[in-house]
Amino acid sequence: GPARLLGPPPYLPGLEELWSPWALLLCLTWLGLQAALYLLPARKVAEGQELKDKSRLRYPINGFQALVLTALLVGLGVSAGLPLSALPEMLLPLAFAATLTAFIFSLLLYLKALLAPASALAPGGNSGNLIYDFFLGRELNPRICSFDFKYFCELRPGLIGWVLINLALLIQEAELRGSPSLAMWLVNGFQLLYVGDALWYEEAVLTTMDIIHDGFGFMLAFGDLAWVPFTYSLQAQFLLYHPQPLGWPLASFICLINAVGYYIFRGANSQKNTFRKNPSDPRVAGELGFLGAMSEMGQLDFQGSPHPAMCLSPDLETISTATGRRLLVSGWWGMVRHPNYLGDLIMALAWSLPCGVFHLLPYFYFLYFTALLVHREDRDERQCRQKYGLAWHEYCRRVPYRIVPYVY
Numbered sequence: 001g002p003a004r005l006l007g008p009p010p011y012l013p014g015l016e017e018l019w020s021p022w023a024l025l026l027c028l029t030w031l032g033l034q035a036a037l038y039l040l041p042a043r044k045v046a047e048g049q050e051l052k053d054k055s056r057l058r059y060p061i062n063g064f065q066a067l068v069l070t071a072l073l074v075g076l077g078v079s080a081g082l083p084l085s086a087l088p089e090m091l092l093p094l095a096f097a098a099t100l101t102a103f104i105f106s107l108l109l110y111l112k113a114l115l116a117p118a119s120a121l122a123p124g125g126n127s128g129n130l131i132y133d134f135f136l137g138r139e140l141n142p143r144i145c146s147f148d149f150k151y152f153c154e155l156r157p158g159l160i161g162w163v164l165i166n167l168a169l170l171i172q173e174a175e176l177r178g179s180p181s182l183a184m185w186l187v188n189g190f191q192l193l194y195v196g197d198a199l200w201y202e203e204a205v206l207t208t209m210d211i212i213h214d215g216f217g218f219m220l221a222f223g224d225l226a227w228v229p230f231t232y233s234l235q236a237q238f239l240l241y242h243p244q245p246l247g248w249p250l251a252s253f254i255c256l257i258n259a260v261g262y263y264i265f266r267g268a269n270s271q272k273n274t275f276r277k278n279p280s281d282p283r284v285a286g287e288l289g290f291l292g293a294m295s296e297m298g299q300l301d302f303q304g305s306p307h308p309a310m311c312l313s314p315d316l317e318t319i320s321t322a323t324g325r326r327l328l329v330s331g332w333w334g335m336v337r338h339p340n341y342l343g344d345l346i347m348a349l350a351w352s353l354p355c356g357v358f359h360l361l362p363y364f365y366f367l368y369f370t371a372l373l374v375h376r377e378d379r380d381e382r383q384c385r386q387k388y389g390l391a392w393h394e395y396c397r398r399v400p401y402r403i404v405p406y407v408y
């Protein structure tokens, strides 16, 4: 039937269409496979941020390895006759099974948190209201031995599941129409690049709000295990049932949009990560003099002049804060206060454009993601204001726009 986002669905599926023991088994097998890959030796073990009790947790950095091994296993499976193209037919029961799994898993996490010491609890999610706490998550880093549930779920099963669903849709399209369409190739390619990048730079997830601040409850478990794979693949799902003619000139233009988005997204994230790891890295070193006066007034902690000898490329300006950490105020982080969100949004648009402009459904991700990032930016802004005080106000004065220059 016609894809529609506005108005009620043409019919609501009954329980018999949602529930399938095979789908649940497949879902659990998938989680088991990803858990096994998580436990394999990692090229690196990274330390997380300092916790309340001054300790730091250790995390295996082997997400990209898990992606490559999954691709090899799926390749072997397909050449041995695994019917990957049957997956699209099972998406509804699979999404239901993933939601059920996330629900039961969150219940267990809630119960586990009852035994956790106070220092292990998240800043939010411990209000005493059962439903609220179940939703937000009580424990910050629930673990059994060294297996970290939140870190495991955050990227691997959902993001790798997403590109696997995309691939299954591409194969089914090829079976239906002789070969995959150009639009389907673009959507698969763009999203694989995004997922590959997230796993290649997996360590960056250790500094996100999700890991540092948020508890692990139903919201994140559902988001990671069910929402991401089944809604982020909507464009490829749409293309299977609504083939879109796409010529090379337009395809090239869309590739350019995705490349611009990726360039900004990766540039901004890498600039901040490099700076946070080593503030005197030659690629980002530098400091802004005007805050010296404020420092004398006791408002800011000014840390001295830059190190010109180390500066191989033009310095980026930074401002010091009372916490001892500095804020970048030029380069990508001098254009808007969240350049990485801007790049991410441009990419989101490029993922929808291959689906044409006559349906709203392929733009669902772009619209939802805009709302998510505006909300996320607002939360982050409040936390930074609290953490950095006057220095944050100065940053906002210097860089007045949040995500889109001259617009927002």
Ligand SMILES: NC(=O)C1=CN([C@@H]2O[C@H](COP(=O)(O)OP(=O)(O)OC[C@H]3O[C@@H](n4cnc5c(N)ncnc54)[C@H](OP(=O)(O)O)[C@@H]3O)[C@@H](O)[C@H]2O)C=CC1
Binding pocket: 207, 208, 209, 265, 269, 272, 275, 276, 325, 326, 327, 328, 329, 333, 337, 338, 340, 341, 344, 376, 380, 383, 384
């Ligand atoms: N596809 C998806 O569903 C989603 C994708 N994302 C993407 O993930 C990436 C990470 O996002 P997220 O974790 O929200 O936030 P950010 O990576 O933007 O991190 C925000 C933190 O960066 C630091 N910071 C802010 N301004 C500066 C500055 N000028 N100089 C130095 N440090 C600064 C602050 O922390 P501190 O000072 O403590 O270091 C702040 O709390 C983004 O690219 C985002 O688009 C995020 C959510 C969902």
Ligand SMILES: CC(C)CCC[C@@H](C)[C@H]1CC=C2C3=C(CC[C@@]21C)[C@@]1(C)CC[C@H](O)C[C@@H]1CC3
Binding pocket: 154, 155, 198, 201, 204, 205, 208, 210, 219, 220, 223, 224, 227, 228, 269
């Ligand atoms: C709760 C919501 C409904 C859904 C949230 C899902 C998210 C937790 C993940 C979806 C894509 C993500 C990416 C990252 C973290 C997990 C989420 C946010 C990264 C930010 C990790 C850091 C990398 O540098 C980029 C990643 C992009 C995708």
